[in-house]
Amino acid sequence: MSILALIAQQGELKSSALEAVSVANQIAQKADMQLIAVYIGPPLADQLKRLEGFGIEKIVVFESEAVTYYQNDICVPILQKLVTEFDIKVIIGSATSIGKEVCASIAAKLDAELIQDCIEVDWDDGLQAKKPIFAGKIISDISFTNMPAIISVRPNILPVIRNREGAPEIIKREMPHVPHAKSIKNIVREAKSGVELTEAKVIVAGGRGIGGPENWPVLQELCDVMGAALGASRSAVDAGWIHHTHQIGQTGKVVSPDLYIACGISGAIQHQAGMRNSKVVVAINKDPGAEIFSSCDYGIVGDLFEVVPLLTKEMRKLLS
């Protein structure tokens, strides 16, 4: 009996992958199962070394430049075979956009239950997981009663823990040839630079209070000083001030940074659905009655155009 950890693709080992592997290691120890990992994607080369210390016995590697992003017609059959080969009972992946698609596909193929976006995972005679539902208003504590059991882990919530000796055995395999029967062909178009919201330790977010797209530099400067990612409320996105990729909330991204600085954001429930898991929330808003003040750690009542530049200045002093 084994556990399979899915290592996120894209030719770079992301911290979300290491978090998933850490969870898999914990479960493998508690359940006394061996831990197998699989990687399907462009060559990882030296980065494979970063997978030491997690108690992985074998990493099965399918390397090809041709599969930069997920393709279900290639990945699902590979995973299905591994499940049989290693008698896999538990599969653990990352709840990234692609990670969730992989987990859903393989779950269907195995007729297995799946819980996406888990914020806590445990083993007690079976796999257990906690997951936010109703836009994070409720946390559901769920047990699997059947195996195989599949989960994806929400990025940036659970720690990366290396607690075992020894290097994994690396098994390189040929990428299977897939006839062009299936139809999703991936073409990479662009890779954006900058800090990614879902991996960011600090997020500075702006809402309608920033007044217009010309004012983003006020927040961007603070981002640059703090190494933060820029987020936005839906109102700012819907006004056309910034691209939807920056939106945080129920219909945007779910983030969990160490520090979330909300500037000119009222704190609507749908916005909170995306940032509720931040460790520390700072709110800057000129309305003392704004909802955000009833769910933040530190609040400053004031005009963001006065507060943010001062904060940028102080942070620059502190960090230089």
Place this chain on the structure above:
Amino acid sequence: MKIVVLIKSVPDTASIFKVAEDNKFVVIGNPKFIMSPYDEYALEEAIKVKESVSGEVVVVSFGDENALEVMRTALAVGADSAILVENSDADSFTGKGVSKVLAAVIKTLSPNIIFAGKQAVDDDGCQVPERVAEILGISHASAVTRFELQGLTAEADREVEGGYCTMEITFPALCTVEKGINTPRYPTLPNIMKAKRKEIRKMTLEELNLSADDVRPGLTVNSISLPRQERLLKKLEGEIGAQVKQLTSILREEKIGL
């Protein structure tokens, strides 16, 4: 072009949620049921495709009687017909079971494209559409932000960590949609009137020949709880400059985000 849209009726997330005494059930004050927001984008995209090439849009849902109103809305927005697999116990199904129900209905329709939301905002399950596609053996693309029909294929974008990728999709295929793909239209009064005359076809699980084993959940909910809210709720005081200095020293001392 035959297009199916998967639509789920969900309690409005602005409703009040409570934990019942047995720690098991979500009690909703003033329940109001709405179309899951991502499904609105899915429906809009389907109607846009239909308008560009002609065809028909069928909305399909599995739910209890609360789903009827949402199906009616979908018809008023522009769907041609609606199928509701009605079951008073639909809430107890997991993604595994729901997807089998929906796939069984869709199999009888043989659509070219299926649109669905990227997630339902009640259980945030993030799996039903992909499962449906795998059961039907067709391609799928998740969280699509742009969909453009190009003759017999379509080009679609999705967000991935650190960028986008563009896909070429041949049919049949299923796409789940992400916010930003379009702006859903509102139903007009004449269309609301017209929709009243359209029929919502009801089906039962029995008609779909699914056995109890097929749809039995492999999960149990032990308990539900409210998220830990341990915010300090500290409003800083003094003039702005002093407040900012106080904040930075807290961040420094507590090593927050540094």
